[in-house]
């Protein structure tokens with residue numbers, strides 16, 4: 001399980017603003033607009049309690065502060081508890097939180113205490129990055145390549161199949177690839193074949209997972225995967241429309257899904 005680092009979260013407001021403007025250029029909607037159409041929900045003065053968690057590898061510097069900045073960016077009323085863990089959870093509920101946000105090394109959840117809905121960061125992230133990819137305004141093609149079919153990529157692939165896309169999938173783990181092919185009917189993709197795509201969704205923890213032979217001019221690469229799936233050189237060479245941000249887009253998806 002790849003953990004976020006304080007460095008990934010540096011200047012989260014700026015990263016979110018930049019991601020928002022690319023999402024707008026690619027889809028015609030901003031991140032809020034994507035969330036509203038995806039889940040059919042809108043915020044209604046919900047108060048969000050962010051609880052730092054010390055379990056496992058412990059507090060990630062900037063994590064709770066970044067969630068605070070992200071929730072404020074999306075217009076939510078939010079606060080970080082002074083206490084951590086169980087005491088922090090108690091503090092959040094006693095201070096009137098409607099929604100709890102908290103993460104250990106394995107699970108990052110949003111739990112709406114008012115309606116009982118709960119969201120997990122990994123599928124929520126896969127679904128929203130897949131949704132952004134599916135809204136590529138610059139193409140009529142129904143072909144989408146999904147690279148990485150794990151906890152984030154698989155739910156994203158499911159979403160694209162449900163939306164009627166012709167989904168090509170690739171994962172270095174052949175068992176995972178077989179599972180996705182048999183359960184979703186996606187097309188197993190040979191990463192060495194020279195087919196160029198206008199839309200790619202990538203969710204792996206590795207760098208340089210997309211070879212040049214798959215890129216087309218102005219293609220959309222929607223990727224929550226850290227580090228980046230392509231080099232800066234390839235991004236510039238193909239004018240790749242890169243949607244990549246470390247925490248905010250996935251968090252927005254979680255929050256709107258529990259409203």
Ligand code: NAD
Nearest residue numbers: 002148150151152171172173204205224225226246247250
């Ligand atoms: P995971 O381990 O469940 O899945 C990753 C998959 O990628 C695995 O199935 C693995 O076999 C595959 N893979 C590795 N190298 C590959 C390669 N070169 N080509 C094709 N497939 C390859 O991990 P996950 O939970 O799905 O997370 C994926 C990435 O998304 C991680 O980097 C994680 O940190 C990141 N993430 C980002 C956000 C965000 O908001 N930006 C949120 C959640 C997760």
Ligand code: 2YJ
Nearest residue numbers: 004052053059060063103104105108
């Ligand atoms: O409260 C804290 O500061 C820490 N306990 C946060 C831990 C954050 N967890 C992760 O980054 C894990 N990868 C699990 C979340 C999956 C989303 N990337």
Ligand code: MG
Nearest residue numbers: 246247249250
């Ligand atoms: Mg994100």
